[in-house]
Amino acid sequence: MNSLLGEINRRDFLKYTAITAAALGLSQTEVATKLGEAIAATSSDKPPVIWLEGQDCAGCTISFTGNLFPPAASIILDKLSIRYHETIMAAAGHLSENTLEKTIKKGGYVLVVEGSIPTADGRFCMIGGRPFEEILKECAANAAAIIAVGACATYGGIPAAGPTGAKGVRDVIKGKPIINLSTCPVHPDHLVGTIVYYLVTKKVPPLDHEGRPLMYYRELIHDTCRRRGYFEAGKLLQDWNDPEQKNWCLIDKGCKGPETYSDCAIRRWNDGVNFCIDCGAGCRGCAEPAFYKGMSPLYSDKSGLAGELKEKAKRREIKRKQVGKEVK
Numbered sequence: 641m642n643s644l645l646g647e648i649n650r651r652d653f654l655k656y657t658a659i660t661a662a663a664l665g666l667s668q669t670e671v672a673t674k675l676g677e678a679i680a681a682t683s684s685d686k687p688p689v690i691w692l693e694g695q696d697c698a699g700c701t702i703s704f705t706g707n708l709f710p711p712a713a714s715i716i717l718d719k720l721s722i723r724y725h726e727t728i729m730a731a732a733g734h735l736s737e738n739t740l741e742k743t744i745k746k747g748g749y750v751l752v753v754e755g756s757i758p759t760a761d762g763r764f765c766m767i768g769g770r771p772f773e774e775i776l777k778e779c780a781a782n783a784a785a786i787i788a789v790g791a792c793a794t795y796g797g798i799p800a801a802g803p804t805g806a807k808g809v810r811d812v813i814k815g816k817p818i819i820n821l822s823t824c825p826v827h828p829d830h831l832v833g834t835i836v837y838y839l840v841t842k843k844v845p846p847l848d849h850e851g852r853p854l855m856y857y858r859e860l861i862h863d864t865c866r867r868r869g870y871f872e873a874g875k876l877l878q879d880w881n882d883p884e885q886k887n888w889c890l891i892d893k894g895c896k897g898p899e900t901y902s903d904c905a906i907r908r909w910n911d912g913v914n915f916c917i918d919c920g921a922g923c924r925g926c927a928e929p930a931f932y933k934g935m936s937p938l939y940s941d942k943s944g945l946a947g948e949l950k951e952k953a954k955r956r957e958i959k960r961k962q963v964g965k966e967v968k
């Protein structure tokens with residue numbers, strides 16, 4: 641296993657094969673064998689990757705490369721050939737642009753896109769004197785797979801609340817399957833797992849109606865949140881300074897967990913250490929197309945969602961009590 645996967649340790653390897661195995665309905669051993677074959681077949685010619693950055697903060701790059709235990713970095717550095725990445729590539733100027741040109745001509749690469757695409761009139765996000773939209777279209781034309789990472793590249797994100805006419809990749813590139821890995825920033829597991837899936841199957845994983853892999857975005861955060869019990873019991877945090885309310889449900893503080901699909905509550909972040917809700921911040925809905933504009937204000941419930949959900953919970957509670965009486 642080590643000879644095939646270089647620096648990836650056993651624990652990390654098992655983590656990714658488990659995710660992919662579950663998604664494919666195969667055993668972990670079968671996935672490990674297929675992945676080994678895929679990597680062995682490409683060992684002399686590692687799968688090429690072009691990583692573009694449009695209107696972004698490089699947060700997805702940081703999230704991905706900053707993963708403490710090495711899967712992301714190992715896979716990226718040892719097993720893939722990153723031909724172009726503005727933040728991490730060593731080359732610059734004509735050298736890097738020539739490499740990009742050659743890679744596009746050859747085709748068959750994985751295109752990762754970070755950041756939104758400005759479509760409004762004006763010279764927003766010009767790279768080397770060319771609009772980002774033009775560069776993206778050129779790169780997308782010969783790509784074997786397109787992965788949009790982060791809220792900006794998937795659906796426009798925070799820039800979509802501004803004046804640049806920011807759009808996600810799916811609104812600009814038509815006729816090609818696009819895998820959307822939303823959340824702000826992208827979760828490293830989601831990206832590595834998707835790449836592993838693609839290397840094993842040469843196929844796009846099953847996606848939901850927003851183009852997100854079902855293996856990561858099947859459930860509402862609200863349904864897997866550890867504060868859910870407090871929600872059902874009507875214990876809704878009102879005062880962050882009150883120690884008694886420390887773990888209560890954050891819906892009255894604008895939590896968007898009930899309308900956001902992602903596995904954050906189970907997978908957690910920073911190598912499984914924590915995530916927004918457990919830090920007491922509430923979910924910001926960053927995995928959803930409506931983020932940011934449609935999810936603001938972030939720290940209060942202006943949409944009436946809380947009221948609606950509380951009513952539902954109340955009705956559920958009444959029903960439960962009625963059933964209890966009938967049983968007695």
Ligand code: SF4
Nearest residue numbers: 865868889890895897
């Ligand atoms: Fe958790 Fe937010 Fe749902 Fe409350 S509203 S249970 S904090 S996801």
